[in-house]
Amino acid sequence: MTEPSSHLSAASATRRATGDPNVFLIPEEHLPAGFAAKVEAGGFVPAPTRPAATVLLARDSDDGPEVLLMRRSKRSGFAADAWVFPGGVVDDDDRDPAVMERLDGPTPMQWAERLGLVDPAEALAYVVAAVREAFEETGILLARVSDDATNPGGALSNIDVARRALLSSVVDLRQIFITRNLRMAGDELLYLAHWITPEPEPRRYDTRFFLARVDAEAVCTPHEEELTESVWLTARGAVHYFELGSLKMLPPTVHTLRRLAGYGTVGEIFAALADAPVPAILPVMRRVADGVAIEIPPEARL
Template sequence: MQEIDRPAPGEELNTSGGVSTPRQAASVILLRGGGETLELLLVKRTEKARFMGGVWVFPGGGVDAHEGEGDAAHRRAAVRELVEEAGVTLPDPTGADLVKFSQWITPAEVKIRFDTHFFLARCPDGAEVVIDGEECVDSGWFTPRGALDAHVAGDILLVFPTIKHLEQFEQFATAEELIAHSAGRAVQPVEPRVVMSGETARVLLPGEPGYDDPPALAGA
């Protein structure tokens, strides 16, 4: 469980009473370090963005209509977004060599929702990160603990799903170890819940106490 005193930019709670349909999206967790260490790429979204302004994220975005549907569409979108936001081109433009790591669905209580599929990818040898300067304005390679510590220190701003991914990555010593663990693993969708306790919002993950309670009880 995580308690927040206010939502991140673009994560405002939905007070209309209806539930919005999440948009299909894809994200690439670009790794480097091989069998020696584990570093991953984060990019900073511009402060001007309506959604997640100023937040450091894994490169990614919505699936475009021409990219189709299903897993293949998510993979194509992931490859495209990595090029657009970080200037890194993967060897296979279809994303067939990406390793699916997770699927996160924005809580129903949040106004803007995404159903995001996260993929692991090795950074190609010699590739240089070149941000677009418009949607993304900065980038950096971090160890999982380094990114979490930078967030706690106030040097970078992270949101809940990114934090939870980084916490999982901490158990792996190298990029190859993480990829080997994830290859072929069944991925189950994760949909957190947001419940209110006074003025504080609590974010609950499946399996945590209160997640399955009716709304009136979960927020009591």
Template structure:
């Protein structure tokens, strides 16, 4: 029997942000994962998923994206996957008409979503061809690296996940797909954390920590600026089982979260 740890699958997620209308706080788009899905079933999460071969293939077509200085192929694949997965899971599309500085309008994004989202989710359409067919450029430059979490080694299903921040395109409200996710909501980090405390929401550990950190910022602009200034420190929690049946997780202080030691019922 092999003792090698399971490989961590590359994955990406986006924290889509907007300023709350009635308070000096941020709202973030989140979804409830289908309870029939094996990983994080029933959890309230940000849109995202695994990097796939089609994401890597788009790297060979630089006319389809606007990158940021210093991006390498690995970084590009995470950014592309983040935008594709967000479109699949929420219908929100971070892209520009070719030659334009502004993101596509909500009306046009809605038309593309209605025409292609279901086929893309079913594996019957190529994201590259959708983008090319509508003469779009993926707005990779809108994504600000925020965090990188790797599932602890002892666990059988592992991910190496980049978290990005992005300001939500104006008037693109987003909606769950009804398959991988069964509900969706815009809410503040404070509301999500209160909901987890009173049992309304189930939050994975990395999601909780990122919501706590995000909730310290009063606006989207402040959150984006803080993320640009802080280097990303990769977090792979060290896991220790406790006599009470719970799990103790240790994360690096340099990652900028609200502590180093946490006791949880589940490490993911």
């Protein structure tokens, strides 16, 4: 039976580089049946978006800043087998206003201003989701020990126990920070980008991208139910592998990496982009002779 057009998704189809860094191609042979026709016909009602957060974990190396990329499971319903940054949808627990008691760095009001949101609680939810998703998917917790901790040496010990409890919904992130006397390192987060899933897709997200500075010795332990492997790469190297066809990535991932490729250190990225404009990027899909093209809008082009 033919799948209803409203459910057709190209979310896991291979994207290829083109001669234009602002245009990506999904080849005809990689599209689900009927998707190209859906794009060409237009007239569909876009699905609502879900708020989501993505975080680029970045560390300095002799070759320049490296970012963590993780390979999604081939069974994933979204971006299957693609190399992505850690991230996911904003949960209800991420909206708990009590989390701000454990937040270092910008206040929720300052985050709201930076993200262009009216509600500080909504802005805080994106920040908390970024920290939580990084911890759940990589085992790297963006935190520091509170100044008044009585046992600072033990606050971050056996942190994998806390991670398993979080993944099992036994505790939430706030409880981990309270019981271990930790502070959320919001001052190590840089708001980087805002991407909205193209309108033809049935599963859509309104995603805020953050960059987080981590130690050079940071080690990733992938959450194996969702992710199969990980790698630290320079932005330039990752883009090179994408253009060769060696790494399957989505346009927001590639575009973000291209934007970071010219910086020599993580500190340079923070200094250059701390106050840079962050427009909402809604790529456009259009039918072309050999498939479907995904175009970055003019205001966000490199």
